[in-house]
Amino acid sequence: MIPAPFEYHAPKSLEEALRLLDRHGDEAKLLAGGHSLLPMMKLRLAAPRFVIDLGRLKGLDYIREEQGMIAIGAMTTHAEIENSSLLRAKCPLLSETAAAIGDVQVRNRGTLGGSLAHADPAADYPASILALEAQMTMNSSMGVRAVDAAEFFLDMLTTQLRPGEILTEIRVPALGKGTGAAYCKLSQPASGYAVVGVAARVTLAAGKLAQIAVGVTGVGPKAYRAVNVEDALRGKKASEKLLAEAARHAARGVEALADLHASAGYRSEMAAVFTRRALERAVARAAGTKA
Amino acid sequence: MATATKYIGKPLKRKEDPRLIHGLAHYVDDLVLAGMLHAGFVRSPHAHALIKFVDTSKAQSAPGVVAVLTAEDVRGQIGAVPCAAVLPDMKAAPRPVLATGRVRFVGEAVAVVIASDRYALRDALDLVDVDYESLTPVVDPEKAISKGAPVLHEPSPDNVAYRWELEGGDIKKAFKQADKVIRQRILNQRLVPVAMEPRGVLAEYKPGEKTLTVWSSTQIPHLLKTQLAAMLGAPEHSVRVITPEVGGGFGSKLNVYPEEAVIAHLAMRLGRPVKWVETRRENFLCTIHGRDQIGDVEAAVTKDGVLLGVKWRIVADLGAYYQLLTPLIPTLTGLMLAGCYKVPAIRIEIIGALTNKMSTDAYRGAGRPEATYYIERLMDLIAAELKKDPAEIRRKNFPQPKDFPYATPTGVTYDSANYQKSLDLALQKSGYAKLRKEQAKLRKQGRYLGIGLSTYVEICAMGPSSAMPAGGWESATVRVEPTGKVTILTGASPHGQGQETSFAQMGAEILGLTPDDVHVVHGDTAAVPYGIGTFGSRGTAVGGTAAYKSLIKLRDKLAQIAGHLMGEDPQKLVFGDGRIWSKSAGNKSIGLIEAIGAAYVAKTLPPGMEPGLDATTFFEPSNFTFPFGAHVCVVEIDAETGDVRLLKYVAVDDCGNVLNPLLVEGQVHGGIVQAVGQAMFEEAVYDEHGQLITGELMDYALPRAGALPWMETHRTVTPSPVNPLGVKGVGEAGTIGATPAIINAVVDALAPFGVRHVDMPAKRERIWKLMHEAPPRRAPRAPAKAAARRQAGRRAK
Amino acid sequence: MSVEIQVRVNGQPHQSHVEPRTLLVHYLREVLGLTGTHVGCETSLCGACTVLLDGRAVKSCTVLAVQADGASVTTIEGVSGLNGSNGGLHPVQEGFWEKHGLQCGFCTPGMICASVELLGKNPNPSEAEIRHALHGNLCRCTGYQKIIESVRYAAAKMKTRKR
Incomplete structure (x- = not known):
């Protein structure tokens, strides 16, 4: 029920978050919505020395249309995706998937980025992310790179994310007529x-x-x-x-x-x-x- | 009971609720005492192992840790966990409060850590090093009692705790006369009660006053007090047990647990209050489990479906140790194995097996759901075998109303019933005949509707002391206070059942007051006379009767006083609107408060009458009560996935007279949904190493709101002659009646696939396999699409 | 190491120092003494610990207190102070009382909070919508049916009050 002690950081900017991640390496865990990480910490299946809370970052929580694609900030919650009028109109698959996750309380806290980065083999999003051929944007202090969804998931609980990288944005296509x-x-x-x-x-x-x-x-x-x-x-x-x-x-x-x-x-x-x-x-x- | 009532029988909303809906009620974990410490247990990860060495040194020196104790540290200071049920030839399996030398199930406590706060405590628990030498566990009860199995307790070298046998009627003759013999193995899987509030204990010892107060989330405060005194060697009058708000029990808190004694001991030893609250994981591992029986039946029937005789052999998995009632529960199954049918001859053999698992004990229904499930499955097996309607088979075997009181070959006497009437009502309300037509139509379209029936009788209002391990009576003291308010002190210990309301209704009715004038106190051994507690659907039938009798005693006393003051015949006075009225002389009356005043001021009492208004009753019931009913369940099975969907549920229950129909409905709903749990979702699964792999809510599925149809409940009323209220009890009826109705519906849906029995829970894969792997006995006339899907299923294997 | 947080709980501002690993539910119960919020599991599956965090139902056992820094929390003790309450009871509380939506009461605070959020988003939910919205809240006593009646009662009550 109670996580092991950790040092807590709540960076205000992505740059700060990346610096912290570089500094603490393997000993750090990113906290997004917390609905994958905190249960593991409470059962002591995870005991990171440092927790970097992305919840205070400005600007990773958005859903917007850009050149025929819909860009979604990694910190966007399942509930926001479920209820987004933009997604419901242009990419309802993602809303439908978000609505199938857990329960209301979980959807109110859990985030798209957190779920994808955790890569639980039984999570819902990965199916849709693959079917949508989404693009995953990852930032590190070295810069930005994007990979196709098909390359993102490597194995159980393992993704393309390298040490020092944060999944920041997911881009899905706006689905056209037909x-x-x-x-x-x-x-x-x-x-x-x-x-x-x-x-x-x-x-x-x-x-x-x-x-x-x-x-x-x-x-x-x-x-x-x-x-x-x-x-x-x-x-x-x-x-x-x-x-x-x-x-x-x-x-x-x-x-x-x-x-x-x-x-x-x-x-x-x-x-x-x-x-x-x-x-x-x-x-x-x-x-x-x-x- | 009066026929025209103002409060009794009315759906009053509950007096308990305001504190609960405002979040102002106090469960054990909500209590905080000055200087309070927190305790936690180091538990065995092995199902069976020798404890070689326990190193507590690291934990001892961790921040915030006050003490770490092992069995060695409490040796001779805390007695073993008590078992109140003693059966003939039962072998010993005593459980020390902390494992001594050997652990026998995963979760058994090995050490206790006490720290200043919860967080430090949690950290320190990881620092206790225990060196185990693992032993081979026995997990399967049938293997446990076969030759060469590892032995759990030396007194039972064959792991057999007891054999319980019962025979009634001429069983040999029955089988000789039989046209058909029907055999089936029927399982009652192990369940975890999962009360929403985990268990918790808080204890405080005051050395000056020499008083030990224990707050525990229990259903049996008085029995716990007595047992704690015995376990701790403390004088019983120095021990007080309080049950604050209790967040559900379902039998799981009808027990005396090691943690209760250890925490009480620690409070005395350390001189500071100590609290322990179970995690959900601990709740799964070390709070009692329910059911877990393997039943083999052989039934002798005539070609018309009349039962001639039944043989039962049941292996009950008791787990590693005896908790309070562990050995007794399977025998309750035995008593009820005739169901609501005329069974001329019966033979029952029950074997209690010891295994490396948590103990089983009373879980909602406690032995009776198992019995009802067995016999109601049997009735459907007979119907299927003889190609008759299950309702017809049941009707054929019911005893008739004129047969009551009805003695069964298992040695119990059913008080009153009309089984035919409740079945007819259930069939009518559910539209049974129409449902059958609908089913036939849908089958032609490849859709699988199933209609399940269950007619049940259960044994309630536990019970006459002669048949109970630790007394079956209940107490109540009623006090009319000088200001005209009434306090009812009951030995029952409600934890959600609502007796603060229903007893107040009774008090208001009898004394002519309002329910707001009546306050019900329970669960404090220093305030309430010795009582037994709440379980076995006894709260109202036994506890309520005690309160009723005390109320009547006080009403009679007040009538005598009023008659004396008014110069009227006390027999001719009635109570109402806060006054006592004369029936004979116009509108003559006096205020109730005047009569009460007279009792306390004691200047104008009738000659020879004692002052005061306080009455206590210890009510001893002459028999159990036997509620009954008929349930109808309709399911549809998705042929592609095996998913079972509940479409309709109709319950007809007869629990005799009713104090508050709202509360009865609530009990029935909750009971049905717990049956849905057993029938469709729940299963405590231990792997071959004795690890509980459904040890969290992540894997142990409970029914959620979306899994259920709108339940329709109806009642017939057959008052019980056993108590003056005519009530029978309803706490467990839903669970007992519903489990077989649901599975009978599932099996009925699968009839086109030649299925005659399905084990619980009716998990999708299990059902899917039955539909896809068994060759149809007579191919269902499914359309091409469904047939193609089934073939696709086979090809992909 | 402790961290300073500022949280508004049931309208009252609080400033506290907490260990970062402190769960919101423990902060509410043990630091602020608001014990109406209950702990029923450790895997975010029972919903007994549900509170409203900035108006949204969350499981307070799966939120760190530090994550609630700067936020506004409503617990069961504060539900009667929300808009739409009348005579000291929120319509949802009233519904649970009128319709016998609780027995042991342990899941009730979470049920009520989840229901308050539902009716805020959907003032006239169907039976199916209520069942769906309460999927994250386990009740072992009532069989849920009277809880659904309670929420319907509240919905009707809230509609007449708005008029």
Whole structure:
């Protein structure tokens, strides 16, 4: 219930935060919303010597449109993403995903950046971030770099973030006409995390699936793009049968996790079911037949 | 009881609530005493190990630490954890308050650390080094009692705590006459009670007055006081136990725990108040668990579905030690194994097994949900086997109202009931016939609706002392104060049930006052006469009856005084609106306060009458009560995921007369949802090393608001003849009635897949496997899409 | 090492020195003596510790006191002082009392705070919306149904008061 002692820093600027991170290296942990870090510290699964609270930074909490993309500050909370009128209009997939996280209280505190940097294999965002082909901006005292979402997640609880780097911004595309997306999730009944979470984004052109991206979370040690599903669909005319057949590839080649709540086999099966459901919903939305 | 009432039977809102909704109530953790220290326990990470060495030196010298104690330091000073239930031939399994030489479950306390504040305490707990030599644990109860298993306690070399056997009727004949014999293994998984308030203890010793005060989150303040006195060797009149607000118990606080004795000991030893509050993790590991039985049934039936005889063999996992009632709980299952049916012959064998796990004990229903689940599953198995409607099978086997009091072959006598009536009402209210049609229609579309029934009887109002381990009576003192206010001191110890309100309703009704004039005091052994406590749905039926009898005694005394003052026959006086009225002489009356004044001023009392207005009753019930009811549950199963969704729930409960229907509804709702927990979500899972892998709310799923349909509750009223109020008790009915209704609905939904039984909890994967792996007995006429999905499922394996 | 924080709690400003690891719930309970906020777990899953932080429901066991520096906190003890309260009770408190929305009372402060936030955002929630909004709050006594009735009662009450 009680974290081990630590030294607390609340930098006012990104520069200051980066300096602190450089100084304290491995012994420091960044505190964003605190909904991944604090529970681990309370159970003493984490005991950093230094905690750098990003909550006092100005300017990492925004959702704005820039050149056809929507830029989201890493400190934006799940609730802000869930309720953003800009996201709901231009990239509703992210709002839909945020709404599926935990509960109201968690969404009021937890942040997009915090969740992504923590890279829990059962977190919800990674599926959508992958399906949206988001860009992740990371700052360090050396400068700024951006990577594609597909490169960001390396392994369980491991990302591209190097020592001294802070995830500062996530850019997602504004979804145009003819594009539809959906996030469908099977929740772990106790924790609310995703046993399986699938985000699908499709663009219809002349009745065919012109573009398609499917992100899957919860199934393997890290979230992934279901490329086999995408390949089976690309350029084809969407039909119920085709979507169902393609969805069967959702966990192909992935070593599925097994735990108390789902065996590897069941997880893989559910990956197929929820991929089909997400695809059906995304296609319907793209076609404008359903909300 | 009077037929026209002003307060009894009315849905009054609770007197308890204002302090609770303002956050001004005090639970143990909210209490702060000057100089108070905080204690925490170092607990075993091993299920079974020898303790080689405990090094407390680092912790001793940590900042803020006052003391660190091990078993060695308290040897001979604190007695073992008490067990009140003694069965014939039961082997000993005493639990020292701190593990002595050996640990037998994960979470067993090895040392206690006392520090000046919570934070320093938490840091110091990590600094106690314990050197263990691990032993092979026994986790599975059936393996534990088979040859060659590691032994937990030397007196039970076979890990068998006891064998309890019961036989009634001619079981051999029953099976000889049977047209069919139905067999099934039915599990009652281990559950964790998870009261929202974790346990907590605060103790203070005043050396001048030589008084030890213990505030504990308990359901049994008086029994705890007696046991603490015994464990600590303290004179009982120097020990006072107070239960402040208690945040739910469900049986988990019907116990005497090592921490209660250790904290009390520390307060005396250190001369400062000491507090300990459980973490949720500790609550999972070291507060009692419930259920955990393996039941094997064999039933002999006629081809029409009439029960001839039933054989039960039950292995009950007791855990590593006996807590207060551990060995007794499975025998309550035994007593109720005839259910609400005529069972001409029965044979029961119950084996209590010792394993390297936390003790099981009373959890909401305590043995009866297990029994009801077994027998209600059996009724559905019979119906399925004979291809008959489950309602019809039940009807065929009910005893009729004229058969009551009804003696069962298990040796108990049901007080009163009309099982047929409650089933008919439940079927009617749920639209059962229509539901069956709907189900048939949906099946053709590949949708799986399930309709489950349960008709139950339970054993309540615990109970006649002859059948209870530590007395089954209850006490109440009623005092009418000189200013006309009334205090009811009850030995019951409510912790959410609302008896501060319902007893006040009773007091107001009987004395012609308002409920605001009546204050109910409970949970302080220095204020309240010796009592038993709140559990086993006894608060109102036994505690309430004691209060009722004391109220009647005072009403009679006041009537005598008033009759004397008015020159009227006391028999002809009635109480109302704060006055005592004469029925015979027009509107003649005197103020209640005048009669009360006379009792205290004591100048105008009838000759020979004692002054004062104080009455105490120790009510001994002549029997248990047997509430009953019928529940209907409707579920739909998502064939693709195995997800079970509750669509409809209709409960008909009969708990006899009712003091406050609002409170009864609340008890029924809460009980049903705890049954939803067992049926659908909850399971304490120990792995093969004896580690509790559902040891946090992250993994142990409780029902949340979204998992439930709108519950419809109805009542029939069959007053109990056992007490003058005619009440039966309702605290556990929901849990007992609902668990089988839900699983029967799940099994019913899966009938097209040839499924005849499903183990709890009905987790998605378990259901999904049944739908996708078992070849359909007769292929359900699912449309192509559903069939394709199922095939897809098989291919991907 | 302690850190100075300034927090407005139930309208009262407080200035305190706290260890950085102090959880907000412990600050409220042990430093300020506001014990109406309860601790029911250590994994942010039970919701008993829910308070309003700058008007938003949060689990105060998963917020450091230092994170609340400069913020305004409402605990159960302060709910009756919020807008819309009448005669010493907030409509949500009134609802819980009228509709028997509590039994043991331990989850109640968190339930009430979460319900206050819900009705601030959605004055006329459906049954499903109430269930969804209270997903983060466990109750072991009531089966939730009377809690839902309590919130509906409060919603109706707040509507008539606004008129």
